[in-house]
Amino acid sequence: MQLINDGIGVLLGLAPVAALVALVLAGMALRNQSSLLQNSRFGLWMFWAVVMLTLPQILSWFSGFGVPVPVSAGGGTALLNLFKVDVTNFVNQFVVGYFAPVMAAWLVLRGVIDVAEGRNPLYSILGAMFLLSIASTQALLQGWNSGTKFATADVLAGLWTYTVSRILPVAAGLAIIGAVLNFAFGKPAMRLICCGAAFLTVSALWRLVLSMM
Amino acid sequence: MTFLNGITNLTNWMGNVIMPTVAGLFFALAVIRYARGYPHQYIAWSGLMCLMISGLLRGIEKFASQAAWNNPDLIWITLLGLVNWTCDVFMPVYAVLQVLQGVLAFGGVGHRIYHGMPWIRHFAAAGMALALSGLVRLAEFFVRRGVGGIS
Numbered sequence: 001m002q003l004i005n006d007g008i009g010v011l012l013g014l015a016p017v018a019a020l021v022a023l024v025l026a027g028m029a030l031r032n033q034s035s036l037l038q039n040s041r042f043g044l045w046m047f048w049a050v051v052m053l054t055l056p057q058i059l060s061w062f063s064g065f066g067v068p069v070p071v072s073a074g075g076g077t078a079l080l081n082l083f084k085v086d087v088t089n090f091v092n093q094f095v096v097g098y099f100a101p102v103m104a105a106w107l108v109l110r111g112v113i114d115v116a117e118g119r120n121p122l123y124s125i126l127g128a129m130f131l132l133s134i135a136s137t138q139a140l141l142q143g144w145n146s147g148t149k150f151a152t153a154d155v156l157a158g159l160w161t162y163t164v165s166r167i168l169p170v171a172a173g174l175a176i177i178g179a180v181l182n183f184a185f186g187k188p189a190m191r192l193i194c195c196g197a198a199f200l201t202v203s204a205l206w207r208l209v210l211s212m213m
Numbered sequence: 214m215t216f217l218n219g220i221t222n223l224t225n226w227m228g229n230v231i232m233p234t235v236a237g238l239f240f241a242l243a244v245i246r247y248a249r250g251y252p253h254q255y256i257a258w259s260g261l262m263c264l265m266i267s268g269l270l271r272g273i274e275k276f277a278s279q280a281a282w283n284n285p286d287l288i289w290i291t292l293l294g295l296v297n298w299t300c301d302v303f304m305p306v307y308a309v310l311q312v313l314q315g316v317l318a319f320g321g322v323g324h325r326i327y328h329g330m331p332w333i334r335h336f337a338a339a340g341m342a343l344a345l346s347g348l349v350r351l352a353e354f355f356v357r358r359g360v361g362g363i364s
Contacts (some may be wrong), residue, residue, distance in 0.1 A: 125223065126220070129216055129219035129220060129223070130216055132214050132219065133214050133215050133216040133218075133219060135214075136214060136215040136216070137215075137216060140215075166217055167216075167217060167220065169274075170217070170220050170221050170224050171220070171224075172270060172273065172274075173224040173225075173227075173228055173266070173270050174220075174223070174224050174227070176228075176266055176269045176270050176273070177224070177227050177228055177232060177266055180232065180259060180262045180263055180266065180269075181259075183255065183258070183259050183262065184239060184255070184256055184259035184263075186255070193273075196270070196273050197273050197276065197277055197291060197295075200273060200274060200277035200278075201277050201287055201288055201291055203282045203283060204280075204282060204283070204284060204285060204286075204287030204288055204291075205288060207283050207284065207285040207287075208285040208286075208287075208288055210285070211285040
């Protein structure tokens with residue numbers, strides 16, 4: 001029984017590390033899908049990152065159901081602790097510190113190839129930026145963790161607010177640039193202009209939907 | 214390094230550095246297409262818009278900030294502002310342009326003197342090719358003056 005408890009403690013201790021890996025996979029999916037939310041691969045990995053960061057809070061629901069779960073991370077035998085430290089070091093030093101920047105560099109190269117193949121390089125560039133900012137993104141997500149049973153939803157709500165209030169107004173500028181370039185090359189431009197306006201009013205769209213209910 | 218910093222700097226770099234530079238290329242392409250008798254107006258407008266990326270964004274921001282962010286009517290107010298601007302600002306300016314074109318047509322420009330005639334086109338294209346920097350500076354001047362609004 002003690003071994004199982006120790007194993008749970010080690011796995012819980014590794015949850016933030018798993019979140020980092022999920023964020024790296026999200027960055028890779030961002031390039032592969034050429035979309036933030038279509039097909040949901042990027043969204044799926046972001047969701048798993050959030051779940052991993054809020055795993056102790058999710059497990060605390062079981063206490064409410066009358067099933068006590070040992071939710072404290074850490075403890076265990078020296079061997080298990082060594083395993084945890086090794087995995088943490090591997091992810092922090094190799095995956096995040098070394099592998100992700102190298103993959104970001106490859107994505108920038110991929111962006112150039114995208115242009116040569118007549119595709120939009122934006123998602124490769126955004127994917128590269130996402131991979132370079134893994135550590136700060138994880139810190140951002142952890143900052144929204146309320147520590148309550150509702151932590152997962154709280155982090156997702158914080159992510160939504162951050163995306164709508166910080167990222168999308170900047171993306172509106174990119175939409176205008178895309179519209180001008182599309183207009184210059186005889187491609188549809190009006191939808192990007194509308195998209196830019198919509199990026200600036202997503203909160204109001206949400207309120208509008210709420211008020212219609 | 215944060216994602217927000219990256220995307221903000223990318224947008225600023227594209228909008229304030231690359232697009233104004235590309236504007237010169239678009240004006241040059243417009244002159245070449247005009248000289249060859251191809252459609253050229255859209256690329257000349259693109260050159261002008263490349264100089265106005267910040268202004269276009271600020272314009273949309275202005276339309277989208279006429280009410281509080283959590284006001285459900287913001288979508289309608291934004292659309293209303295756009296319609297009002299089109300009808301009250303853009304259409305009068307368009308009317309002036311149409312009057313000007315009417316006067317020119319009455320004077321024979323467009324049929325007796327047709328700017329698409331090969332000899333006029335080539336001389337005009339030569340003039341514009343030699344004065345391309347001046348044309349870009351003129352466009353920049355108009356954009357800079359536009360900051361103060363129409364007076």
